[in-house]
Amino acid sequence: MDYDLIGRVFVYFAMAAGITVELSFLSMCLGLGLGLTGALCKLSPNRWLEMPARLYVSVFRGTPCLIQLFVIYFGGPQIGLQLEPFPAGVLGLGINIGAYMTESIRGAILAVERGQMEAARSLGLSKSRAMVKVILPQAACLMVRPLGVNTIALIKGSSLVSAISVLELTYTAHRYISSTYRPFELFILAALFYLLIISIASFFIRKLDQRFVLLM
Amino acid sequence: MVKVINVCKRFGPHEVLKGISLEVRRGQILVIIGPSGSGKSTLLRAINHLEAVDDGEIWVDGVRVNRPLKGLKFEKHINKIRQDLGMVFQQFNLFPHMTVMENITMAPMLLKKIPRKAAEEKACGLLEKVDLMDKVNYYPAQLSGGQKQRVAIARALAMEPKVMLFDEVTSALDPELIGEVNKVMKKLAEEHMTMLIVTHEMRFAAEVADHVIFMADGVIVEEGPPRQLFFNSSHERTQRFLAEVFK
Amino acid sequence: MTGLDFSVVLDYYPVMLAGLMWTSILCACAIALSLVGGVPLALAGISRNRILRSATGFFIWVFRGTPLLLQLFLIYFGLPQVGIYLSPIVSGIIGLGIHYAVYNSDVMRAGIVAVETGQHEASRSLGLSRAQTMRKVIIPQALRNVTPALGNNLIALLKESALVSIITVPELTLAAQRAISETFRPFEFYLAAGVIYYDINYFLELGLKRVELKTALSR
Ligand SMILES: Nc1ncnc2c1ncn2[C@@H]1O[C@H](COP(=O)(O)OP(=O)(O)OP(=O)(O)O)[C@@H](O)[C@H]1O
Ligand SMILES: [Mg+2]
Numbered sequence: 001m002d003y004d005l006i007g008r009v010f011v012y013f014a015m016a017a018g019i020t021v022e023l024s025f026l027s028m029c030l031g032l033g034l035g036l037t038g039a040l041c042k043l044s045p046n047r048w049l050e051m052p053a054r055l056y057v058s059v060f061r062g063t064p065c066l067i068q069l070f071v072i073y074f075g076g077p078q079i080g081l082q083l084e085p086f087p088a089g090v091l092g093l094g095i096n097i098g099a100y101m102t103e104s105i106r107g108a109i110l111a112v113e114r115g116q117m118e119a120a121r122s123l124g125l126s127k128s129r130a131m132v133k134v135i136l137p138q139a140a141c142l143m144v145r146p147l148g149v150n151t152i153a154l155i156k157g158s159s160l161v162s163a164i165s166v167l168e169l170t171y172t173a174h175r176y177i178s179s180t181y182r183p184f185e186l187f188i189l190a191a192l193f194y195l196l197i198i199s200i201a202s203f204f205i206r207k208l209d210q211r212f213v214l215l216m
Numbered sequence: 217m218v219k220v221i222n223v224c225k226r227f228g229p230h231e232v233l234k235g236i237s238l239e240v241r242r243g244q245i246l247v248i249i250g251p252s253g254s255g256k257s258t259l260l261r262a263i264n265h266l267e268a269v270d271d272g273e274i275w276v277d278g279v280r281v282n283r284p285l286k287g288l289k290f291e292k293h294i295n296k297i298r299q300d301l302g303m304v305f306q307q308f309n310l311f312p313h314m315t316v317m318e319n320i321t322m323a324p325m326l327l328k329k330i331p332r333k334a335a336e337e338k339a340c341g342l343l344e345k346v347d348l349m350d351k352v353n354y355y356p357a358q359l360s361g362g363q364k365q366r367v368a369i370a371r372a373l374a375m376e377p378k379v380m381l382f383d384e385v386t387s388a389l390d391p392e393l394i395g396e397v398n399k400v401m402k403k404l405a406e407e408h409m410t411m412l413i414v415t416h417e418m419r420f421a422a423e424v425a426d427h428v429i430f431m432a433d434g435v436i437v438e439e440g441p442p443r444q445l446f447f448n449s450s451h452e453r454t455q456r457f458l459a460e461v462f463k
Numbered sequence: 464m465t466g467l468d469f470s471v472v473l474d475y476y477p478v479m480l481a482g483l484m485w486t487s488i489l490c491a492c493a494i495a496l497s498l499v500g501g502v503p504l505a506l507a508g509i510s511r512n513r514i515l516r517s518a519t520g521f522f523i524w525v526f527r528g529t530p531l532l533l534q535l536f537l538i539y540f541g542l543p544q545v546g547i548y549l550s551p552i553v554s555g556i557i558g559l560g561i562h563y564a565v566y567n568s569d570v571m572r573a574g575i576v577a578v579e580t581g582q583h584e585a586s587r588s589l590g591l592s593r594a595q596t597m598r599k600v601i602i603p604q605a606l607r608n609v610t611p612a613l614g615n616n617l618i619a620l621l622k623e624s625a626l627v628s629i630i631t632v633p634e635l636t637l638a639a640q641r642a643i644s645e646t647f648r649p650f651e652f653y654l655a656a657g658v659i660y661y662d663i664n665y666f667l668e669l670g671l672k673r674v675e676l677k678t679a680l681s682r
Contacts, residue, residue, distance in 0.1 A: 119368075
């Protein structure tokens with residue numbers, strides 16, 4: 001073990017871990033937005049909303065995330081979409097996780113009892129108001145666990161954007177290895193950072209879950 | 217107040233309502249009884265259009281519920297009518313993520329634009345009526361079945377409906393809790409609230425009803441004042457049902 | 464910038480086909496390793512030996528808490544530092560196989576725990592040993608219950624197999640990259656690769672549904 005080396009690169013790894021967190025957070029925000037929209041469209045009786053949503057989920061869950069990132073980053077310019085690595089990474093990861101979130105959110109909405117919608121409608125609430133006031137808050141409680149699973153998958157999946165040269169944790173490790181030839185130390189250091197990030201994320205999700213469980 | 221004319225409803229090949237007609241006048245209390253699966257719930261749900269009927273007319277306070285309108289306009293129309301129809305369900309259907317107070321005040325604040333303070337005052341009055349003043353800030357999960365159902369009644373009353381629909385509101389309750397809910401309904405009867413009540417509680421039905429309808433297999437077999445229907449029934453089918461219930 | 468032209472993809476179909484072949488070999492081997500490796504990990508995870516149990520728990524925690532890509536790098540670039548040299552394809556199979564063995568073991572362990580309680584006592588009372596009970600009674604039932612969850616893992620494995628292109632395994636994604644380096648048409652080739660992955664994914668899902676149906680019927 002070359003502890004001296006670890007000491008020298010530590011701060012750069014910490015900064016790269018920050019990029020990983022930022023990347024994951026932004027992608028999750030995008031994914032949540034897409035997931036909510038996708039779920040509502042997929043549940044809509046209007047087939048012009050339902051069909052595109054179904055196609056979206058099927059395509060982005062049916063192909064590798066890496067290929068999706070490559071199509072956006074390398075193929076994008078061919079159709080006039082020229083993006084820097086970081087935004088391309090956020091876009092790719094966000095769209096990908098959004099497809100998974102669509103299914104989670106749809107499942108949560110369907111798990112809310114049918115009587116809840118009827119009770120809200122019988123009071124005179126419109127369908128959309130009943131959705132916002134009554135169904136979605138309850139679905140949110142049921143969604144915390146799948147959200148946790150997806151968040152952790154996303155944090156790990158964010159390592160893929162190293163392939164489109166975003167300087168996050170994995171790519172940083174890779175770069176230092178090329179210059180120092182000490183792969184073991186540096187990969188283990190990166191692994192420790194990932195474990196730390198994921199442990200913290202899991203901790204917050206557990207807290208959130210406990211809170212919602214108490215509420216219901 | 218409520219008028220149902222020759223209403224038909226089928227689920228696939230299964231005909232659940234086969235030409236039902238009835239009328240409830242202002243302040244009248246109509247009780248509907250009948251065996252399981254005879255279409256009582258379907259009828260009640262059709263009145264506030266939770267179930268769309270295939271044929272016939274439904275009128276509430278001079279307005280046609282199932283007007284042949286399409287799209288957004290119909291949505292608005294039906295939402296308006298539903299505000300005049302309070303409905304209480306067998307399974308309570310309280311909103312579990314809201315406190316008792318929020319359950320009651322949500323719809324009036326949202327739909328009638330009543331300010332929070334006024335809505336809460338109103339809710340307190342209603343909670344007093346259903347004898348639950350001490351549970352204002354509880355969540356539904358912290359209440360017993362009977363308490364939940366009384367909150368559900370208060371929630372429906374908060375919209376100041378012209379008619380109340382009760383669908384077997386005591387069927388999911390333990391026997392010792394049925395009385396407290398029935399008491400609330402009797403109180404409403406004394407205030408001359410117009411009500412349609414589906415129930416399996418014959419004693420209660422006899423006490424509150426102005427008019428009783430006996431349904432079986434999607435048709436009204438017999439109707440009349442409670443005394444006549446319960447003690448002087450002329451139909452074999454009704455007698456058989458009553459014998460079964462009172463056994 | 465010129466318009467999109469998908470006809471070049473057809474010119475490169477032997478390259479893509481070779482990539483597809485390598486992807487199939489890679490996934491078949493990795494799936495086998497992940498299933499075979501999952502069983503001992505699952506058993507170790509419920510062992511009575513506390514040290515074995517905690518060690519397994521730690522191993523699983525580390526492999527689930529770090530990205531597959533990092534694990535692949537560690538195997539391919541890191542092991543040579545301690546004198547172990549593996550070819551890209553072997554590194555890829557081992558990396559994917561172990562990563563998913565960990566996920567599979569989690570599923571299997573949950574399945575075993577779910578059947579164990581009632582069935583265990585019944586078969587022990589017949590005079591079977593703990594090991595025999597496991598082998599003859601618990602594991603067959605548990606495997607049947609967890610087939611759908613294992614299937615999901617295998618589908619995820621297929622999609623994540625694209626990652627091994629980064630450690631230069633000549634599979635589908637890398638084949639597309641090679642074609643792109645000659646034609647400068649990333650959009651067409653990555654899309655074509657995506658379509659191929661989608662199809663494999665589709666047939667794999669179809670096959671797994673069939674298996675699920677069969678196991679469900681044999682109950
Ligand atoms: N959504 C539906 N789809 C198909 N069939 C339905 C549906 N709702 C009700 N039914 C059928 O319609 C018939 C009448 O149901 P309904 O709930 O109105 O009976 P009920 O008189 O209220 O019975 P109970 O006393 O058990 O509540 C039943 O046979 C039921 O199976
Ligand atoms: Mg009913």
